[in-house]
Amino acid sequence: MEVGNRDFVNKVPKKPVQRVKHIPQRTCVGCRTVLAKRQMIRLVRTPEGIMVDPTGKLAGRGAYLHDRRECWERALKGALAHALKADLTAADRERLEGFLNSLPQDEERGGTPHVND
Numbered sequence: 001m002e003v004g005n006r007d008f009v010n011k012v013p014k015k016p017v018q019r020v021k022h023i024p025q026r027t028c029v030g031c032r033t034v035l036a037k038r039q040m041i042r043l044v045r046t047p048e049g050i051m052v053d054p055t056g057k058l059a060g061r062g063a064y065l066h067d068r069r070e071c072w073e074r075a076l077k078g079a080l081a082h083a084l085k086a087d088l089t090a091a092d093r094e095r096l097e098g099f100l101n102s103l104p105q106d107e108e109r110g111g112t113p114h115v116n117d
């Protein structure tokens, strides 16, 4: 005598498919804010020095920064060297300061500065 239909017993209930978008997030080394990776500028430590990596594809230890001068200034003061576990050479500094200077000034966005107390 045959006993039941095993296939029926072994049927695994289907899990509901959860469509959770996985957005890679990174921390800005300047202000420690966590943001979507694509909103950040990647910096990478290469054998030639620390480079801005607009493609995000260069191999090497990377760090991320906002496109804000404030964050870059903090990064250049040591946060970046710490994040990349590398010392910034004079050439690195020059290159990164050049990039910093190409960024829009935060002050220029916000209109008139506060004069009165």
Ligand SMILES: [Zn+2]
Binding pocket: 028, 029, 030, 031, 032, 033, 065, 066, 068, 071
């Ligand atoms: Zn930042």
